[in-house]
Amino acid sequence: MSLPITIATCVSLLFFGGCSLKKFYPLAGSVVGGSAGSIGGPVSAGLGAGAGWTVGELAKGDAELKEAKETIVALTTGDVDALVEKKLKEKKDSGFFDSILDGVYDILKIGIMVVAAYMVVQLWFSKHIHTKVKRNEESNKGKE
Numbered sequence: 001m002s003l004p005i006t007i008a009t010c011v012s013l014l015f016f017g018g019c020s021l022k023k024f025y026p027l028a029g030s031v032v033g034g035s036a037g038s039i040g041g042p043v044s045a046g047l048g049a050g051a052g053w054t055v056g057e058l059a060k061g062d063a064e065l066k067e068a069k070e071t072i073v074a075l076t077t078g079d080v081d082a083l084v085e086k087k088l089k090e091k092k093d094s095g096f097f098d099s100i101l102d103g104v105y106d107i108l109k110i111g112i113m114v115v116a117a118y119m120v121v122q123l124w125f126s127k128h129i130h131t132k133v134k135r136n137e138e139s140n141k142g143k144e
Contacts, residue, residue: 029056 029052037048070086 025059026056
């Protein structure tokens with residue numbers, strides 16, 4: 001595999017995988033499974049990718065179960081510091097890009113509302129000018 005294709009593959013895996021490593025497990029499993037299955041042809045590559053995705057989902061679920069177990073242990077022992085650290089780690093894992101993406105969506109929503117309001121004002125103004133011009137033409141017809 002050439003270097004540009006390798007770099008493009010790695011960048012797309014990171015882009016589609018998200019910032020959290022747990023979210024990356026199914027994608028990595030499907031890539032590894034598909035690569036291993038490609039030895040046998042297209043059908044086995046598809047089956048390998050599906051099997052890899054399943055294994056990745058299981059690994060992701062395993063990581064989520066470990067986190068839930070840690071939370072339950074911290075709750076039952078009353079360990080406030082562990083709970084605070086766990087919540088901070090979750091916020092860090094939720095990703096910087098997720099918060100930026102939410103901000104971009106908010107900006108897009110505001111922009112759409114501004115454009116819609118501008119269009120409504122333009123339509124109202126055009127209609128108002130049209131009726132005014134029509135009224136003036138009718139009044140000028142009578143004078144001729």
